[in-house]
Amino acid sequence: MSGYLQEREGAVRRKAVTMQSLSAMRAAGEKIATLTCYDASFASLMDYCGVDLLLVGDSLGNVLQGHGTTLPVTIADIAYHTACAARGNQTALLAADMPFGSYATPQSAFDNAVKLMQAGAQMVKLEGGAWLADTVKFLTERGIPVFAHLGLTPQAVHQLGGFKVQGKTAESAERLKADAMALQAAGATLLLLEAIPAALGKEVTEMLAIPTIGIGAGPDCSGQVLVMHDMLDVFPGKKARFVRNFMEGQSSIEAAVRAYIKAVRDKSFPASEHCF
Numbered sequence: 001m002s003g004y005l006q007e008r009e010g011a012v013r014r015k016a017v018t019m020q021s022l023s024a025m026r027a028a029g030e031k032i033a034t035l036t037c038y039d040a041s042f043a044s045l046m047d048y049c050g051v052d053l054l055l056v057g058d059s060l061g062n063v064l065q066g067h068g069t070t071l072p073v074t075i076a077d078i079a080y081h082t083a084c085a086a087r088g089n090q091t092a093l094l095a096a097d098m099p100f101g102s103y104a105t106p107q108s109a110f111d112n113a114v115k116l117m118q119a120g121a122q123m124v125k126l127e128g129g130a131w132l133a134d135t136v137k138f139l140t141e142r143g144i145p146v147f148a149h150l151g152l153t154p155q156a157v158h159q160l161g162g163f164k165v166q167g168k169t170a171e172s173a174e175r176l177k178a179d180a181m182a183l184q185a186a187g188a189t190l191l192l193l194e195a196i197p198a199a200l201g202k203e204v205t206e207m208l209a210i211p212t213i214g215i216g217a218g219p220d221c222s223g224q225v226l227v228m229h230d231m232l233d234v235f236p237g238k239k240a241r242f243v244r245n246f247m248e249g250q251s252s253i254e255a256a257v258r259a260y261i262k263a264v265r266d267k268s269f270p271a272s273e274h275c276f
C-alpha cells in the first residue's frame with residue numbers, strides 16, 4: 001500500500017481473491033460477499049473486513065452524483081472511481097461496471113473495457129442477454145474477464161418502464177434462463193441477477209457452472225451484493241425490498257460491513273422479506 005492509506009493494525013494477509021477462488025467458493029457452498037465501492041478509503045476498509053468482491057457500480061450515478069438513473073454515467077467516471085478504489089484495495093477482486101452506451105459493439109466494448117482494466121479493474125460487468133454473447137466472447141478471447149448482469153438491468157429502465165421485478169411470467173423466466181446459458185457459453189465467468197423471483201434465482205444458479213451474485217434474487221445465489229450507501233443507510237426514505245440496513249445495532253461502519261459479510265456467509269441475509 002502506498003500514498004495516503006496506512007497499513008491497518010492486525011491486518012490479516014489474505015491471499016488475493018481471483019475468479020478461480022470465487023468458483024471454488026461456489027463449489028464449497030461458501031457464499032460470496034460483494035459490495036459496491038467507489039473510492040480508496042472504503043475499498044481499504046471493505047478489503048480489510050474480508051469482502052470478497054468489490055464492484056465499482058454505475059450506481060455511482062445515483063449515490064455519488066445524485067442522478068435519478070445510471071444513464072448519465074460515463075466511462076471516464078467509472079475509470080476515475082476504479083482507479084481510486086484500486087488504490088485502496090489489496091486482495092478483493094475488483095470489478096467495474098461498463099456504463100450505458102459503452103458496449104454497443106464488440107470493438108467499442110473492448111476499447112472501453114481496456115480503459116477500466118488499465119484503471120485497475122480485474123473484470124468488467126455488462127448488462128444484457130443473448131444479444132451480448134458476441135461481445136462477451138470478443139472480450140474474454142482478449143483476456144478481459146466478463147461479469148454479465150441479467151434481470152432488472154437499470155440501464156434499460158426506460159425500456160422496462162421503471163425499476164420493476166423481472167422474470168415473473170413463464171415466458172420472461174424462460175428467456176432469462178436462455179440468456180444466462182448463452183452468456184455462460186460465450187465466456188462470462190460471473191453472473192449478476194437483479195430483482196427476480198427467488199425461485200428463478202435458484203433455478204438459474206443450479207443450471208449454471210459459474211457463480212451467481214444476487215441482489216433481490218433470493219438466498220440461493222452463490223453470493224449477494226448491495227449498494228454500500230443502501231446497507232449503511234446513508235439516505236432516508238423508501239428503499240428497494242432487497243435492502244437491509246446493516247448499520248442497525250452497529251456503532252461503526254466497520255462493524256456494519258462485518259455484520260453484512262457474516263449475514264451473507266451464514267445465509268441469514270437475504271431473508272424472505274428481502275426477496276420477491
Ligand SMILES: Nc1nc(=O)c2c([nH]1)NC[C@@H]1CN(c3ccc(C(=O)N[C@@H](CCC(=O)O)C(=O)O)cc3)CN21
Pocket residue numbers: 058059062063070152154163164165195227229230239240241242
Ligand atoms: N442506491 C442504489 N441502490 C440500488 O440498488 C441501485 C441503484 N442505486 N442504482 C442502480 C440500480 C437501480 N436499482 C433499483 C432501483 C429501484 C428498485 C425498486 O424500487 N424496486 C421495487 C420493485 C417493484 C416491483 O415490485 O416491481 C421494490 O419494491 O424493491 C429496484 C432496483 C438497483 N440499483
Ligand SMILES: CC(C)C(=O)C(=O)O
Pocket residue numbers: 036055056057058059060097192194215225226227
Ligand atoms: C446494483 C449493482 C448490482 C450494480 O450494478 C451497481 O451498483 O451499479
Ligand SMILES: [Mg+2]
Pocket residue numbers: 057058059070097
Ligand atoms: Mg450497475
